[in-house]
Amino acid sequence: MAEVKKFVCSHCRYLLEVSDRGHPYFLSDEGKPQFFSEAPREEQVEAFLQHSAGRELAGQERAAFLAQRTGTMSDMLCVDCGGKFKRDVDRQELVCPGRKCHSNNVFAVWHLEGKTCPSCKTGHFKLKRLTAVP
Numbered sequence: 804m805a806e807v808k809k810f811v812c813s814h815c816r817y818l819l820e821v822s823d824r825g826h827p828y829f830l831s832d833e834g835k836p837q838f839f840s841e842a843p844r845e846e847q848v849e850a851f852l853q854h855s856a857g858r859e860l861a862g863q864e865r866a867a868f869l870a871q872r873t874g875t876m877s878d879m880l881c882v883d884c885g886g887k888f889k890r891d892v893d894r895q896e897l898v899c900p901g902r903k904c905h906s907n908n909v910f911a912v913w914h915l916e917g918k919t920c921p922s923c924k925t926g927h928f929k930l931k932r933l934t935a936v937p
């Protein structure tokens with residue numbers, strides 16, 4: 804089960820939707836984030852381990868490798884320019900990638916409640932609906 808939140812701006816009705824599932828990814832051998840596609844997740848993790856570890860890993864060694872090379876990115880919103888992007892909040896710098904923006908006024912969409920709307924700069928985001936999806 805995942806949860807989906809819908810936020811709406813109190814002024815201009817700007818609507819945003821986000822799932823708590825996020826975007827699972829692994830780091831390629833070149834250190835670039837590559838997103839896992841939708842299910843089946845286990846098979847993709849195995850393929851990644853075989854390709855990148857180069858040998859069988861088990862137990863702690865496997866857990867450590869996965870901790871180092873995989874993560875989850877969250878949907879982010881810059882409340883200054885309205886730019887949307889993805890970041891691993893545990894690992895990456897939280898700065899807007901917008902060319903002229905570089906604001907650090909960025910938030911995970913999941914935690915957007917009460918933040919100022921970047922579209923009208925007047926309203927605030929309110930939680931419209933929280934639903935559970937399979």
Ligand SMILES: [Zn+2]
Binds near residue numbers: 815
């Ligand atoms: Zn608005």
Ligand SMILES: [Zn+2]
Binds near residue numbers: 881882904906
């Ligand atoms: Zn920005």
